[in-house]
Amino acid sequence: MASNLLSGDVPKVFGNLTKLEILDFSENPYLVSEIPEDIGQLVNLKQLFLQSSSFQGEIPESLKGLISLSYLDLSENNLTGEVPKTLVSSLKNLVSFDVSLNKLKGSFPNGLCNGKVLINLSLHTNSFTGLIPNTTSECKSLERFQVQNNGFSGDFPVVLFSLPKIKLIRGENNRFTGQIPESISEAVQLEQVQLDNNLFDGKIPSGLGFVKSLYRFSASLNHFHGEIPPNFCDSPVMSIVNLSHNSLSGHIPQLKKCRKLVSLSLADNSFTGEIPSSLAELPVLTYLDLSDNNLTGSIPLGLQNLKLALFNVSFNQLSGKVPYSLISGLPASFLEGNPSLCGPGLPNSCSDDKPRHHSASGLTTLTCALISLAFVAGTALVAGGFILYRRSLKENEAVVWRSVFFYPLRITEHDLVIGMNEKSSIGNGVFEYGYNKKASEQLDVYSFGVVLLELVCGRQAEQTDSSDSSLDIVKWVRRKVNITNGVHQVLDSKISQTCHQEMVGALDIALRCTSVVPEKRPSMLDVVRGLQSLESRTCVANLQGPNDEPSVP
Template identity: 40%
Template sequence: MGSAAAATSFPLFLLVSTLIAASTPPSSAAAAQTPQDLLLDFKASLQDPSGALSSWSRSAPYCNWSHVSCTSATAAANATVSVSLALQGLGLSGELSAASLCRVPGLAALSLASNAFNQTVPLDLSRCASLASLNLSSAGFWGPLPEQLAALPALVSLDLSGNSIEGQVPTGLAALGSRLEVLNLGGNRLSGVLHPALLRNLTGLHLLDLSGNQFTESELPPEIGEMSSLRWLFLQGSGFAGAIPESFLGLEQLQVLDLSMNSLTGAVPPRFSVRFQKLMTLDLSQNGLSGPFPEEIGKCLMLQRFEVHDNAFTGELPAGLWSLPDLRVIRAQNNRFTGRLPEFSGGQSRLEQVQLDNNSFSGVIPGSIGLVRTLYRFSASLNGLNGSLPDNVCDSPAMSIVNISRNALSGTIPELRNCKRLVSLCLAGNGLTGPIPASLGDLPVLTYIDLSSNGLTGGVPAELQNLKLALLNVSYNRLSGRVPPSLISELPAVFLQGNPGLCGPGLPNDCDDAPSTKHRGLALAATVASFLTGVALLAVGALAVCRRLHGGEPSPWKLVLFHPVKITGEELLAGFHDRSIIGRGAFGKVYLIELQDGQNIAVKRLVNSGKLKFRAVKNEMKALAKVRHKNIAKMLGFFYSEGEVSIIYDYLQTGSLQDLICGPKFTVGWKDRVRIAMGVAQGLAHLHHDHTPQVLHRDLKASNVLLGDEFEPRIAGFGIDRVVGEMAYQTSMASDLNYKCYMAPEQSCAKNPTHLMDVYSFGVILLELVTGKPAEQPASHDDSVDIVRWVRRRINVADSEILDPSISRAARQGMQAALELALRCTSVMPDQRPAMDEVVRSLQPLCFSVHPQTPLPTEIALEP
């Protein structure tokens, strides 16, 4: 039946074209062409601004060329050679033509991923008769998915993910049959219904990825369940609706099943997972699934991640789930699960996260929770848990987040001296009594404490002053006594209301009964109250995060992520403390936050952002996040509340260019300085010339140039004016004295910003690299704090040392050329400055002179 379906679905024109191609004899000229000739013809159709393919020449065998590899099946002299081209991430563009490429004998693998072709998928790729692997992911392709690719007789892997492919998946691809093992179409714009004939014939697939498309008004095709060889199935975020087909029970080889972020409804089929003995990841989150979850999941002995949050599941979580030997993550929050939490398997468990918020669990918290040595997050707010808080709740050396708020806990808060990695403790809305343990002040990284709405007594421990707290909420308890003054004056968020017995500055009771002092205290209290009001406004977002987890009013905080990052709004907020600050700029402070999985992120917390609407901010952030280039910092997402926006970036360990230049000794060699200059120029050129619409940076400076491995630069902080608005942007710029060294002379009086203002800023950075001096000189340094004026006053003075004397004299010629280019970029007259694409061309000879054997950083290499 499968072969018959394939034959009927194979378009007639494909059969005809294949027969014609097979029967047409090659011309004598084509027959005379060697593989070298054919590859050089293919190269001629490409634009290779970085010279990545410069080694392709007739002077060397093609198997020795860069990005070309050859293998032979046997050692015989006339053995067939298998050729692979790995051209990913080289910044290639142009009108790609594969006519000559497909005539290369033995071409088995072709990767053009992460380039910038900006065209439809070439139809002549269908002539590559020996091609087994074709990877065109994230390469700027658009238009329909060519049915002609079905004519590739040897194709085993097809990856077109991360492009702008649109329309319906053509039925003709069914002709690829059981030999196709990988079909990755994720992250495109596909729509329509998947034809059953297509899926019935692709029975050999090991990986099927249709995620991030919009198969509107389409149910999950039951034919997928017939793909018995599937190991990885990614269908998340593709608009699928309806029930999970029972045929999926036949996918016995599955290792990863991701159906999240769709509109699926109904119950999970009975015996679901009973045959999934190899399943490692199950993600059904963010759907509308209901009913009890099948007990058979407890037999999936290889399961590592169980994510079913944000559905409507009822009944108890399967008992066998908790004892699975390799389970790391349980995320079941925002369902209707009931029952008691079982005892953990102690030292045998490998659990890292347990999130059960907003369900109907009851009973006590398992006493074995502290025996799980790998557990770093336990969150079970908004349930009906009772009894006391176990003494060993965070005996795990990894425990960082405990949130058991809005339950029915009673008794006292135990001493938590072993919680050395605890960052966040949220016990609000219970029936806890007794004092706040003073030992909390000994926990080295505790930054977020919410004990509100309990029955706690005694005072606010002075030991809490030892902590760098982002939030302390002890409101609505029965506390009394003097509040340590530093807790009020230094905290960004402190909530003490609802405790009539507390006294101190700014509180109704000022701790002093003397009439004259009390009179003076009223004035002081009014002043402090005004201060606290301002502090409270800044802290409303912090309180709202915990309120969202406890129930109550919807939180005004919103966390939007464009890339996979394991962080919550609560964790992000907890990271906003002085010890985490790694930079300050016109728009606010930059924080370094280490996530639980070891990843580091940099968060720019914007000030003067006004009353920004979430929808407007999200639209601008999404547009900026689409700017992808190897020299542009990856924007991971943003954190929003009314009046404040924080941008999340990927953190680079080396820090910023400013850190390097202003360090104790700027010892970076000329070769790496040229690499930095070229990378910054290429990233800026991409913003100005390659990205549509054009993006102006408007805040380019050394602190916004982040450095990765081997000093590969990435530009951060671009386009913030579009987020905060022009008025807030101008206000912030006027307050940043450090930025004025990078500001073009016309910027203060021009009506509209231009790309030439960014060119001026780049010129200042180039001067920093050439001279080895920061743009802002110390006030005692000669008579100028502006490096542009410092250089111009010395340029015509004999024996004046401008070029960094620490650089070898062998590099002086290149440094002099860079100095002349920097002076052009910082010309007082804007029309005398070069555009950034011209700057890139001017820097290329300098790169070749110091990197003769190394491919250049690419001008338009998109970030994968």
């Protein structure tokens, strides 16, 4: 009965169905009802799914009679009150207990691990308060622990960090105190830790670097202090690190082993010394925030080779010339507070800056009809040649991708996580700083994406003038769409507004083709299908001669 349009009250007719093993009323948003108490008589029930509906009232204490129950999901409803004190301890076969996204209050449910088979515990986004007992040490099978967005307080149970099967720990947005123990190194399957916005203190443990499965560690808005251990980012799959808004000090370690790092935020601490040059060797680094520290020295030149969508080093003590490709397209506020920095567009001009003279360059006015023709011809040519060259291409391959630069057109750390497959192997990667690497599927798609960006934006792949346009087109577009109304700034202004929707669609495809992670680029077959779906037949171009005044949009 899941995923229907059921409405009204759930009748009390289940008490006699004693042989029922699965009951599923999930995803019925119009089912405004209390949970029938007679469900508790189903002694053979193994799975009860009531999530994502509109159940209200309190959780019936009668559910403790479900002695065979393994899966209980009451999440995303309007349940109130407390979890019955004897409910969880009575269900000794529970594998998964989920009451998240309700309006529940009270203390942490006792006896959760009495049966020693609990794998998933999700209490997040409620109004629970009080302490979490140390009896969680009995949860030897626990893999997922989610208590974020509540009012829990007191010391976070350190035993959770060393459970043998734990994979996910989320406790952000509470009032937890305590420290992260060195024993975290024993959590050999740990993948994700999020403890943001709490009252943790102490140092970042060196044991963190021994957890080779960890891909996200986020502990911003706490009171951590001291130096970061040099091995803290040694996990080969580490993708996101957020230690901003703490009291960390010392030098930022050289980061060489976490080559899958996408996002690094160390803002608002007390780091000193220079920006590590090794950051330039992290091939998929996209989000870098080192603002509000005491960093000195110059900005490493190698950073200009990265496809950084966000680069914030404001309010430090940096000096020297800023590589122009790091300035172009970024808000000036990302560099402010460093009075000794110099370069084009900054208050200080460097002594070796010289005026540049150039001739106007760029694409001529393109009509939407020509764009449509170019789409068809270009995709047919590239796709046809590629299919002939790659006889092993599987036409039925399915590539699922969500562009982090298209909607809502502003990069957030959350988008970066969604935009990459967290459990896949990214591999060594092929990154196209010039466009002359050995032919491969990812490179073919990337090159076509560059051509598509040229068409949509009305500019060449690389331009060398003294304006904002001197950045290569991939970096230029990525940075533009990361600011307010940025997408409107990158589209060719000479094209009629009637083509806007189709051009945005083409821009999204182009950005996916030039993804930082090669394995996340679509196949040429998917590219062709995507372009064919745009249907830009109704577009009308603004045809202008060389002496015509530009039209006002």
